[in-house]
């Protein structure tokens with residue numbers, strides 16, 4: 565059943581979002597921009613390598629995925645774009661190729677890697693998580 569759902573998910577999401585089947589979908593918090601299309605597959609961004617014109621340092625022919633994500637999130641109605649400022653955990657590469665729908669239903673997509681969980685607990689204990697920097701609110705988004 566899970567492989568069938570993965571096939572269906574890929575068929576639906578590949579043409580729309582260029583889905584790479586990471587198994588942990590975060591489209592809801594990235595302005596419906598797939599972060600796995602970033603050449604560095606960063607789950608938070610933009611990185612320090614974004615160029616002045618908004619293009620990617622790895623592939624200058626493309627606009628930074630994270631500039632697109634912030635721009636799209638800002639244009640979403642209501643609170644739909646609010647999640648873009650969330651600090652997302654690193655992608656769990658063990659889920660590559662699996663269905664994010666199945667992983668959402670089972671909670672597998674929210675199982676943090678050990679190192680990240682320890683850091684999150686430490687940050688929560690000290691209140692550092694609330695002081696953590698958020699997204700690049702002042703970045704100009706190229707059209």
Ligand code: SF4
Nearest residue numbers: 583584585586589598
């Ligand atoms: S975040 Fe993952 S599951 Fe969601 S569209 Fe991108 S590759 Fe696919």
